[in-house]
Amino acid sequence: MSSTDGLAQVLAPVEEGMTRMHDVLVTQVREGSPAVRDMTAHLGRFRGKQLRAALVLLVGDATGNSTDEHATIAAIVELIHLATLVHDDILDGAEVRRRLACVNQRWNNQVAVLLGDFLYARAFALSTELSSRLCSRVLAETTRRICVGEIEQSARRYDFEMPQARYEEIAGAKTAELYAAACELGARYPGGHEESGTLMHAFGWEIGLAFQIVDDCLDLVATQEELGKTVGTDVEDGKVSLPVLYVYAHANERLRARIRDVFTLPELENRARILREECDLAPGVEYALARAGALVERAMKRIHGLPASPARTALSGLGDFVLARRY
């Protein structure tokens, strides 16, 4: 089974909800102003797997907590995810100079800032129209934690001796927080069900962290063709991910110095490829994927007690998909 089929199977039980989610998303992004319409046309670049939105719906179904508002919550989660992606695309002065060739002329930093802000504002405005405040509360706090994680990540660039726990905190804040919030809202919205909310929050956190670890491995070793997006960006941006931390920790001083050089020497082209050619990254990738596997396994145990349902089966399939995906 290819990983595309795997994703289709995961999404099948919530197909109708995902269609409604998509309708809400399109309506929210539509705006009278031609300049804004021009800008939201760029959003196609960021159209992804919409796993976070699917989790709201799947967890709602699997915990017997679906409401008419779940599709809207799924759209709000997706809007916040889109906003973070758009803002991630903003380059600092050094990167602008370094990557100028890749920067789309029409897609400048200011556009990205404004479009991201617009998406955040849309998401929060929509959440304030829901019957319960839980969604606004959970997502405002989640967004704050995502920002703190991104700020920490930026401060930890070129830190080759970061403990694994710190890497996981940062990767977790960046990705797992929104997975966890999506699952928590699926299980808890509009209120009550605290225990189920806590359980599914933990499930989402583990799946999200596993997803990010796999993402970091793919960015390091996949090709642009396989992944359908630019690879090697972590190495370019000085982000030291789990496989590199592992290889660095087990390297002799000569190799460590070379790894630092590949990350930091000015004017190097295609740093990730140089790293792959000059270091054996396989043990680091293997270690990281094993960690992702353990996280998924722990997540699966959490949903074991839920009543059997197509949604619960899909959540199990999501674990396999996260580990097997090549895009």
Add this chain to the structure above:
Amino acid sequence: MSSTDGLAQVLAPVEEGMTRMHDVLVTQVREGSPAVRDMTAHLGRFRGKQLRAALVLLVGDATGNSTDEHATIAAIVELIHLATLVHDDILDGAEVRRRLACVNQRWNNQVAVLLGDFLYARAFALSTELSSRLCSRVLAETTRRICVGEIEQSARRYDFEMPQARYEEIAGAKTAELYAAACELGARYPGGHEESGTLMHAFGWEIGLAFQIVDDCLDLVATQEELGKTVGTDVEDGKVSLPVLYVYAHANERLRARIRDVFTLPELENRARILREECDLAPGVEYALARAGALVERAMKRIHGLPASPARTALSGLGDFVLARRY
């Protein structure tokens, strides 16, 4: 009376509330993570007159609608204002190259994006803890409109034939929206008082638009010493403000071509100074300030019916301050 004294007089009736507002602000911006603390230390650069926060409190008092939560709302409004300022500071690729000398080494675009997002998230998270949802609703919608205004402004760069109404829509969305929301929340929060809310929204819009028009005049003709911040940025960034629109509309074709050149020719240094030296901007500035005066006058009529109080007097003083300010 200097305009500094004028500001102190405006703020006097809400001094205690402003102290509480400031305490909330400081608490919200404080964060455990050292990287975030490092970053929020930059916020000093953006410390301003806090007029928006003051409006929440003054309008609350002047309309007899003060609550214990008004100081928190004032802090939320100020956090959103800070977030917009921080994001306004983000430069696109061309500007990074053009202004590189002025860009603080530690203050890169990514820092600005993340810090602004953090401030927005803090503001929304805090608003979800209030007893009424009105603040979240009004400010999420306001933030969306601010973004749309900024996007429109970016699309209208170098548009010398923009109608005045369009300029006012953009300047209004950029600045007057948050003034209007601050006044509306002051008059309406936690709910009810729709009529008073509508009246004070209109008051805030007019004062805010007048403020922005004066700001645009100062950016064009004040010196850096007078203003205490970089001037001429609108001309550098291709933003055509009301005084320039007026001068352009009344210029002959030769002068028009020269104005376009000063805005657009590559490699020009200090475009605003060249513009001042080569064009008589005085009629444009005079026209714009008259428009600001008319807006303030209209705003003053709106609060005429409020019962006499120190807060109402301060709101009248705010109109004078907006027109007289030189910083």
